[in-house]
Amino acid sequence: MSEAVASAEEPRATATVAPEAMSWDSRARRVVVLYLPLACFVIILLFPFYWMTVTSFKPNAELYDYKTYNPFLIASPTLDHIYKLLFETAYPRWLLTTMTVAVCATFLSLLSSTLAAYAIQRLRFKGSQYVGLAIYLAYLVPPSILFIPLATMVFQLGLFDSPLALILTYPTFLVPFCTWLLIGYFKSIPYELEECALIDGATRLQILTQITLPLAVPGLISAGIFSFTLSWNEFIYALAFIQSSESKTVPVAILTELVSGDVYQWGALMAGSLLGSLPVAIFYSFFVDYYVSSLTGAVKE
């Protein structure tokens, strides 16, 4: 491993120096140490999606016969699995529930974490850094240790089996994350702008709504899309708190409703997974720059 890292490291270091130093870095070498491993990575990372797509469009005859058909290709594509999924199961309903839950949870956590991040980063009250630390620590509490007590709470509050339970519990992991992201974002906005506005007689709320928030829009978008993706992907709470078939979210419903008996309907399962992944993937493709920039911490001008 270490040798591989070292050799992979090489072209980058040389690429930053003058071109004549690169002469020894031949094309063939670059292919072997860079493009070949990269191609392997991309193929392995994308293969499950390719396989998912291929399976969901294959007729059953082809699906279980590798001898006569090449499994990597589709001889006669069919929409049977998708048709079955959309019209013979409650799939559209599950999609709608998931969407509602994700949007509401995102909105709720974005609202509360924007206010919290602003207060921690800009109002700088006494002990604000400890509150910030506490919120950061809250992110380190995983859902796996909270779901049992939350299940009893949800039951006592009478929210069991209702999407509201999910909308209220998802912020437990969304708020710490968004707050943390937004604190970093607010930090990058020059404080002088707010001071100028204070001198001009703006109130604190006016500063927040008219100066800080418009400048923080990219940060808000990043936080929003991350929250949406995380809510869409959430599984354990949805599995524990939702019982009835019609108010399940997509990930839970596919696993509990479509997997029935001993014979797995792989075509339908893959079609369900594909359709369940698509909204997030499309959403992601629109905002990919925001994802990457919030991961790479781009600095706001």
Add this chain to the structure above:
Amino acid sequence: MSVTTAPGWNPVRQQPNWLVRLFDWKPFLVFMCMLPAVGLLLVFLTYPLGLGIWLAFTDTTIGRSGRWVGIENFEFLFEDPLFWQAVFYSVFYTGVATVGKFGLGLWLALLLNNHLPFKSLLRAIILLPWIVPTVLSAIAFWWIYDPQFSIISYVLVDRLGWLDHYIDFLGSAWPARWSLIAANIWRGIPFVAITLLAGLQTISPSLYEAALLDGSTPWQRFRYITFPLLLPILAIVMTFSIIFTFTDFQLVYAITRGGPVNSTHLMATLAFQRGIPGGQLGEGAAIAVAMVPFLVFATLFSYFALARRKWQQGEGND
């Protein structure tokens, strides 16, 4: 920015009404701003955390509030071979998957840090496994690991002829354990690679130039420049990765549900199985609480890494 406020500027300062003044009073404003976030977290995070610890010392079942039973749940668990197996597999799963994710993720980050065509497209594609819901990609892995129609077996047996029989990925304990680890590594690589790439890009190229002039080998440049400068971000990403791998639930639940013969139970899946379908909330909570020491250890690790050097930019999550 001042341009937008200039037209509305009034030389005679109006006396704002009481509501505006209340919101301009800092303690009140701080309180109002912190209320939603702190309220949500206290009610749905801190309280359940305490409740969970309390439940671990009771014999609560679904539909019946429990009695205090002291450490009976823990005593029971300590004699339960299944629990110890879950602890073992959780540690093993976390250890192996973390090494795999970080080894491969670092390698991928170093590859991506080169001058490449279509770099942003490549980054977008690589992040895809991390965006897609874990359960859904886990179902795809489940199908890939199918005993009869596994595409991996097909390639190895029918195409390449390296093996003479199909692999039974999920049918027996160790193959199932390794298959789950492979799926976890697959899902974790993009996150590690993209966050470490962000760290790599903050390293100044002049350091490499200086090292190159001094006649350093590539390994020396990695060991003495890249690695030390990457260490702060590496420590944080690793803490997150360890915590979320250790408490992983979705992947195992979707692919094996703890089987075959309970050999792939993680502590989280065992807690779920005992707690929700099994109805033994107290016992499930005790298993969940048993995860806490490991998490505290990981958090302290993170805290000291942070104290040594503030993190420079936001990372993602798992």
